[in-house]
Amino acid sequence: MRLAQGIVIDKEKTFGLLKFSALRREVFLQNEDGTVSTEVKERTYDLKSREQGRMIQVSIPASIPLKKFDYNAEVELINPVADTVANATFRGADVDWYIKADDLVLKGKAATSTSNVSKSTPDKEK
Template sequence: MRLNEEIVIDNEKTFGEVKFIGAVGEVMKRVDGETTGDITSRRYNLKSSNQERVVTVYVPVAVGEKNFPPNTVVELVNPSINIIPNVQFSGVQLNWLVNVDDIKPKNVSTRDSAPKQPEKPQEHNGDKK
């Protein structure tokens, strides 16, 4: 049993600063309880300052593999949560799946991060006598 719609969440309020830890694995497509070999998504572990724990997120396979250095500050693109209840004899256990459209390094700009070279004074041929 799943919810019909995912819960859309606010990145900053829910996760705070998020740091990349690494890949956890791949999720394979299943048909009639058997895996087909087709990868549907990849799982990554991230550190969340607001959750104060490791959060596993699922990224669509079409986005490609993510391989950032550990502790790279990243941002989650369009995060949402899917809740999957698992009914057992003793009660219900809820599993939370955090789905994102992508994981990107936060505030990275090659132009801004490159050291600036001092400008050389321009010489004018007409100034010398």
Template sequence: MKFSALRHEVRLENEDGTTSDEIKRRTYDLKCSVQERMIQVTIPADVSVKDYPYNVEVELINPVADTVANANFRGTMVDWYIKADDIVLKNKGDQAGNTQNHAPQGQPKK
């Protein structure tokens, strides 16, 4: 799979129904050659934001693909979703651009 971009962030709701500043989860677009299309993968908000270069190869940590079924007047509509614990660079030693793990020279890692 290849990294494309952050698609959206889902925020928690406050008790009064308004949107809070706290992020619940993030969804990223990844190009999947097996599916021959873009797929969306959701990871928890406590994982750092992924800002990888476009088209860099990535892999999913503990991916889960599942469905959600919603009944309507025509029957049932089924949607697929994919979630994972994290999205990491594939073969980290071969690719540059991992801004989360590589600090500029002379600066400590965060």
């Protein structure tokens, strides 16, 4: 079975209260010759999850600006998805789960991608 779009997550039931911890790592793109470029592909953040009872790592695209929230600030994920990556081994395969999201925002704040709604009124006809 292949889930091309990953597994959509119910944020409240899966993670509960999320608190920001830190930037864990930045993943860089590779050049054609295999060397690492200076262009960031994605950033992974450590978040404390009350429902999971431990720290989780969530990857956000590099097109989203670097997050510099206060330690323990309450945050929420925008469109989180769980997915897997498998690596072949001598005995079969090792499978790792990972979580990615469109954005990470302070709890109660609108996401940057959804805040561009125009609130202007249409012009009246003369």
